[in-house]
Amino acid sequence: MGVGPSAYREGKGQGELRRALRACRGAFLALAFVSAVINVLYLTGSVYMLEVYDRVLASRSVPTLVAISILAAALYGFQAALDVLRGRVLTRVGNAVDNGVSERVHDVIVRTPLRRRVGGDGLQPLRDLDQVRGFLASGGPTALFDLPWLPFYLGICFLFHFWIGMTALIGALVLIAVTILTDVMTRSPARETVSHGAVRFALAEQARRNAEALHALGMAGRIATRWSAANAAYLSSQTQAADVTSSFGALGKVLRMMLQSAVLGVGAYLVILQEASAGVIIAGSILSARALAPAELAIANWKGFVAARQSWRRLEELLESLPPQPALVALPAPGAAVSVETLGVAPPGSLALTLADVTFSLKAGQGLGVIGPSGAGKSTLARALVGVWAPVRGHVRLDGAALDQWTPDALGAHLGYLPQDVELLEGTIAENIARFRPDAPASAIIAAAKAADVHDLILRQPAGYDTRLGEGGIGLSAGQRQRIGLARALFGDPFLVVLDEPNSNLDAEGDAALTQAIAGVRRRGGVAIVIAHRPSALAAVDMALLLVDGTQRAFGPKEAILAKLVPPAQAAGAGAQIRLVSEGREGDDGQSRG
Ligand SMILES: Nc1ncnc2c1ncn2[C@@H]1O[C@H](COP(=O)(O)OP(=O)(O)O)[C@@H](O)[C@H]1O
Ligand SMILES: [Mg+2]
Secondary structure, three states: OOOOOOOOOOOOOOOHHHHHHHOOHHHHHHHHHHHHHHHHHOOHHHHHHHHHHHHHHHHOOHHHHHHHHHHHHHHHHHHHHHHHHHHHHHHHHHHHHHHHHHHHHHHHHHHHHHHOOOOOOOOHHHHHHHHHHHHHHOOHHHHHHHHHHHHHHHHHHHHHOHHHHHHHHHHHHHHHHHHHHHHHHHHHHHHHHHHHHHHHHHHHHHHHHOHHHHHHOOOHHHHHHHHHHHHHHHHHHHHHHHHHHHHHHHHHHHHHHHHHHHHHHHHHHHHHOOOOOHHHHHHHHHHHHHHHHHHHHHHHOHHHHHHHHHHHHHHHHHHHHOOOOOOOOOOOOOOOEEEEEEEEEOOOOOOOOOEEEEEEEEEOOOEEEEEOOOOOOHHHHHHHHOOOOOOOEEEEEEOOEEHHHOOHHHHHOOEEEEOOOOOEOOEEHHHHHOOOOOOOOHHHHHHHHHHOOOHHHHHOOOOHHHOEEOOEOOOOOHHHHHHHHHHHHHOOOOOEEEEEOOOOOOOHHHHHHHHHHHHHHHHOOOEEEEEOOOHHHHOOOOEEEEEEOOEEEEEEEHHHHHHHHOOHHHHOOOOOOOOEOOOOEOOOOOOOOO
């Protein structure tokens, strides 16, 4: 659970990946069986050779040669079919595991930043899942399935002759030692590759998001240099892992070939001593090479195996630390009151409270303006009010029920939230307003747009409500995004609407629309909480809360609070900053006004 606040109730998840894999138990049994058949079929070549040497050549019989050749060809064909089948089943097992947990992995990716500080680009779990699935679908597991047959082949070698068996056994032990060495030596480079990779991705993503600033300020080259350094570190750890695998892979291959010759040599010695036939030594040599082929293949695939194993562990740990949200008893829609009790909040991954001891309550139909200087904890309060950051202390309650008594999806329907840095999602304007609810009625979308007074603005877009927005809402100005974000917050008439500096990018017309929207929420019996540093946003609220340094300095009727802060002469001015006269502090953007 990390350091993050964990007021959310969390059940215990047990090895979700393992469960997803266990769901494929049938497939694995089938694979084991198919592998068994394939491994027996691997004997085809050796048996054929043995028969040709010992029977055909001895009897000089063409019909026998033809018969056993046809038989061998059929067996080879069968083996090929089974091998293809095995590969396809493994790919599907990988897909099944992926299907079983991909939604959970996405859930975890989205929830992690609310709980702790995330390193890299935060998408590592997705890459880990790809790694696991990729490995399952690769030749790696095939080798692992063949590995248990090594003793079987060794046994057969012993049946041919004790010394042929011994030679193969020694070869096997050497190869196993090489495998273990490969494993040990690739572990840390594999881990480093992942962490350097995440840094490299995060840097590239950050540069991409800030492309405009990078170019305008001439930072592109310097940021590219920083990225190159991260990339070089990534490449070097990757090279290290690849070097280990490729050298040991080559060593494994040569060792196997050496073994084949060694068995032949030992066999020849045995023939000289008249202890074995020529057929036996050739078949034995082929067979012992066959026995060690899976070990050789395993060494060649070991890097993928180590990476997949590490990904697996990371994913298991992560999934366990953020178990699925438990199903909670469905509560009736709230409609009476919002109350905040001795609320204390710390940002994810931090232990220091940025908001402490905030207590107030609002009844249906009330509107609250939250004011205070920059860094006072206003956005922190907004996030706690909508359940984004879990409180460290105290509660936020809707009709008496703390936010964590709702499942997030159910709660979302009762909440409207406009974040300070509003970002829309890739999709149409209508989808964005409807919060991507597939069954959203057009009337509700249009009602929300009208409540935010963006209906006309949307109709002026190239395809109206069906205008597609790019990532983050590209295609709209900041003010337009903010107003569509407002419509999204109002969609579905949620009981509690929290707007974090909703007018930061608005013009006078937008200000009027905002005032109307807030009044509308109150009129229909909702509660509106508006974070503001311009009084214009406070026109439609009746209560005010002053935050300074993360603590509540004043709460009460708006007029009473504002009277303490703003000299009466300025209170009317639309662009006036809230000046904390009593505190001697200045407004949010630092522009002081005399
Ligand atoms: N994600 C975060 N991680 C750590 N500290 C944060 C985070 N967000 C805000 N803070 C800190 O919390 C304090 C309050 O910030 P915030 O609530 O955004 O203030 P406001 O919205 O009033 O300007 C600030 O000191 C800020 O440094
Ligand atoms: Mg803020």
